[in-house]
Amino acid sequence: MAAVTAEIREAVVKRRGHPSSHGEARFGFAMIGLSVLFVAVFTAIPIVASLGLSFFSWDVISTPEYVGLKNYQRLFTDGPVLKSFGVTLGMALAIVVLQLTIGLGLAVLVNQRKLVWVRTLFRTTFYLPLLASTAAVSIFMGYLFDYKFGVVNYYLSLLGIPNVPWLTSGFGAAATIVLIAVWQQIGFTFVLFVASLMSVPTDVLEAAQIDGAGAMRTLFRIKIPLISPTILFAAVVALINAMQLFDQPYIMTKGGPGSATTTVTISMYQKGFQNLEFGYGSAIAIVLLAAILVITGLQFLAARKLVFYQ
Amino acid sequence: MTESTGTLARIGRISGVVVLVVAAMIALGPLLWTVTTSLRTPAEAFSNPPQWIPLHPDFSNYAAVFDRIPIGRFFFNSVVVTGLIVIGQTITCTLSGYAFAMISFPGRSVIFGIFLATMMVPLQTIIIPVFVIIRYLGLSDSPLSLVVSALGSAFGTFLMRQYFMQMPRELGEAARIDGAGHFQTFLMIYAKMAGPAIATLAILNFSGFWAEFYRPLIFLQSQDNFTLPLGLVGLQGNLGTGSISVVLAGVVLAILPSVLLFIVAQRYFIAGITAGASR
Numbered sequence: 001m002a003a004v005t006a007e008i009r010e011a012v013v014k015r016r017g018h019p020s021s022h023g024e025a026r027f028g029f030a031m032i033g034l035s036v037l038f039v040a041v042f043t044a045i046p047i048v049a050s051l052g053l054s055f056f057s058w059d060v061i062s063t064p065e066y067v068g069l070k071n072y073q074r075l076f077t078d079g080p081v082l083k084s085f086g087v088t089l090g091m092a093l094a095i096v097v098l099q100l101t102i103g104l105g106l107a108v109l110v111n112q113r114k115l116v117w118v119r120t121l122f123r124t125t126f127y128l129p130l131l132a133s134t135a136a137v138s139i140f141m142g143y144l145f146d147y148k149f150g151v152v153n154y155y156l157s158l159l160g161i162p163n164v165p166w167l168t169s170g171f172g173a174a175a176t177i178v179l180i181a182v183w184q185q186i187g188f189t190f191v192l193f194v195a196s197l198m199s200v201p202t203d204v205l206e207a208a209q210i211d212g213a214g215a216m217r218t219l220f221r222i223k224i225p226l227i228s229p230t231i232l233f234a235a236v237v238a239l240i241n242a243m244q245l246f247d248q249p250y251i252m253t254k255g256g257p258g259s260a261t262t263t264v265t266i267s268m269y270q271k272g273f274q275n276l277e278f279g280y281g282s283a284i285a286i287v288l289l290a291a292i293l294v295i296t297g298l299q300f301l302a303a304r305k306l307v308f309y310q
Numbered sequence: 311m312t313e314s315t316g317t318l319a320r321i322g323r324i325s326g327v328v329v330l331v332v333a334a335m336i337a338l339g340p341l342l343w344t345v346t347t348s349l350r351t352p353a354e355a356f357s358n359p360p361q362w363i364p365l366h367p368d369f370s371n372y373a374a375v376f377d378r379i380p381i382g383r384f385f386f387n388s389v390v391v392t393g394l395i396v397i398g399q400t401i402t403c404t405l406s407g408y409a410f411a412m413i414s415f416p417g418r419s420v421i422f423g424i425f426l427a428t429m430m431v432p433l434q435t436i437i438i439p440v441f442v443i444i445r446y447l448g449l450s451d452s453p454l455s456l457v458v459s460a461l462g463s464a465f466g467t468f469l470m471r472q473y474f475m476q477m478p479r480e481l482g483e484a485a486r487i488d489g490a491g492h493f494q495t496f497l498m499i500y501a502k503m504a505g506p507a508i509a510t511l512a513i514l515n516f517s518g519f520w521a522e523f524y525r526p527l528i529f530l531q532s533q534d535n536f537t538l539p540l541g542l543v544g545l546q547g548n549l550g551t552g553s554i555s556v557v558l559a560g561v562v563l564a565i566l567p568s569v570l571l572f573i574v575a576q577r578y579f580i581a582g583i584t585a586g587a588s589r
Binding site: 021023024025026027028029031032034035036037038039040041042043044045046047049050053060102105106109110112122123124125126127128129130131132133134135136137138139140141142143144149151154183186188191192195215240243244246247250251265268269272273278281282285286288289292293296 | 327333336405415428464523
C-alpha cells in the first residue's frame with residue numbers, strides 16, 4: 001500500500017518536475033541546521049583536530065610546534081602508557097565476557113518465569129544499579145570493599161576467610177573494579193536479552209518441544225542463534241564502553257596501587273590535562289580510537305561466522 | 311523414567327529460582343546498605359555487622375551534608391545543566407531527525423552518513439579538542455560548557471529519524487494540499503505523534519547527563535560550578551573515612567531523582583536501551 005502510494009507520488013513528481021523542491025530543500029537545510037552546527041563543532045571537527053593535534057607538541061599556552069610522528073614514536077616506547085593499554089584490554093575483555101554471560105543467563109532464567117509481575121520485578125531489580133552514577137557507585141563500593149572495615153570482608157571473615165585486599169593489591173584492584181563495573185552494567189545486557197528472547201516465535205519453541213528437544217538443547221540450538229544479532233550488538237556496545245573505563249579506577253584507586261588500574265583514559269588524562277601535553281594526549285586518544293575500531297571490526301568479522309540473520 | 315526426568319526438571323526449575331534470588335540480592339545489597347548506613351549515626355557507620363533494617367533511623371546525616379558542602383548548589387547546577395541539555399537536544403534532534411526522514415534535499419544521505427560515522431567515535435578520544443574549543447568560546451569552568459558541547463547529538467538525530475520514518479507520508483501530503491506550510495505540517499502533525507520517541511530520548515539524556523562525571527571533571531575547576539557527581543567525589547575526598555554516613559546521605563540524595571523518574575517512566579528507560587539495538 002505504502003509502496004504503491006510512493007510510486008504514484010514519484011510518478012506525479014516526475015511529471016510535474018518537482019514543483020516545490022526548491023522550497024523543500026531550503027526547509028530541509030533549515031531543519032538540520034542546529035544539529036549540523038553542534039555536531040560539527042563538538043564532534044566532527046574535534047575528530048579531525050584530535051588527529052591533527054597528535055602531530056604537534058602543545059601546552060595550550062605557547063604556539064603549537066609541529067613534531068611529525070614524534071608523539072607516536074614516544075608512545076610506542078613509553079612503558080607505563082603501553083602498560084595502560086594492556087590493563088585496559090584485559091579489564092575490558094573481562095567486563096564484556098562477564099556482562100554478556102551473566103546477563104544472558106539471568107535473562108534466560110527470567111524469561112522462563114510465566115508471571116508477568118515476576119518478570120517485571122526482576123527487570124526492575126537488575127536495572128536499579130544503572131540508575132546510580134558511576135561516581136556514586138564508586139563511592140559506596142569503595143566503602144563496601146574496604147580492607148579493614150568493609151562489609152564484604154566482614155561477611156567473609158564469618159566464613160573464616162582472612163581479609164582480602166580487594167582494592168589494595170594490584171590484581172585485586174583490577175578484578176574488583178571489573179566486578180563493580182559488571183554489577184552496575186548487568187541491567188543493560190539483561191534488558192536487551194530479555195526483550196529479544198521475548199521475540200523468539202513460540203511456534204518454533206513448540207516445534208522443538210514436540211521433537212523432544214530438552215531445555216539446554218533448545219537454548220543453545222534455537223534461542224541463542226535466534227538472538228545472536230542482539231548478542232553481537234551488546235558485545236560491541238559493551239566493549240566500546242569498557243575500553244573507555246575511567247570513573248571507577250579514577251575515583252576508587254587513582255589508577256593504583258602502582259599502575260595496576262591505570263587505564264588508557266587515565267593515562268590520557270594525566271598526560272593531557274595534568275601535564276598539559278595536549279599533542280601527546282591526542283596521540284594516545286588516536287591510538288585508543290584505532291584500537292577500538294580494530295576490535296569492533298574483529299567482532300563483526302567473527303560475527304559473520306557466528307551470527308544468524310533471519 | 312518419567313519420574314526421574316520430572317524430578318530433574320523440578321530440580322532445574324528450583325535451582326533457577328535460587329540463582330535469580332541470589333542475583334537479585336547481590337544487585338540490591340549494596341544499594342540497600344547505602345540507604346541504611348546513611349541513616350546510622352556517623353559513629354556507628356563503619357561498625358559491622360551492618361544494620362540491614364534501620365530500626366532507629368537517624369536523619370542528621372542529611373542535614374550534615376548541607377552543612378559540609380554546598381550540595382544545594384551542586385543540585386542546582388545539575389538540574390540546570392541536565393535540564394538544558396534535555397530540552398536542547400529534544401529540539402535539535404527532533405528537527406533534524408524529521409528532516410532526514412521526511413524532507414528531500416541535496417546532500418541528505420552524505421550528511422546523514424557523516425552523522426552516523428561520528429556516532430562511532432567515543433567522547434573520550436576527542437575530549438582534548440572539545441576542551442580547547444570550550445576555552446576559545448570563553449566557557450572554561452562554566453557549567454554552560456557542559457550544555458553547549460552536548461546540544462547536538464548524532465545518536466539522538468538517528469533515533470528520531472527512525473521514528474519519523476515509520477510514520478505515514480500521506481498525512482503530511484494531505485495537510486500540504488490543505489495549504490499547510492512545511493513547518494506547520496511538521497509541528498502540528500508529525501511532532502505531535504513523536505511523543506514516545508521524544509520521551510525515550512529525554513530519559514536517555516537525563517540518565518546519562520545527570521550521572522556524568524568525566525566532562526565535569528575536565529571542564530570545571532571551582533567548587534561552586536560542580537555538578538552533583540563531581541561534588542560528591544570531592545566530599546568523599548575531604549571527609550576521608552571519618553563520616554561515611556554523611557557521604558552516603560549525599561549519594562542517596564543524588565540517586566533519588568533518577569529513581570523517582572524511573573518509577574513513573576520505566577518503559578522509556580527500557581525503550582532507551584532497546585532503541586539502540588535496532589541500528
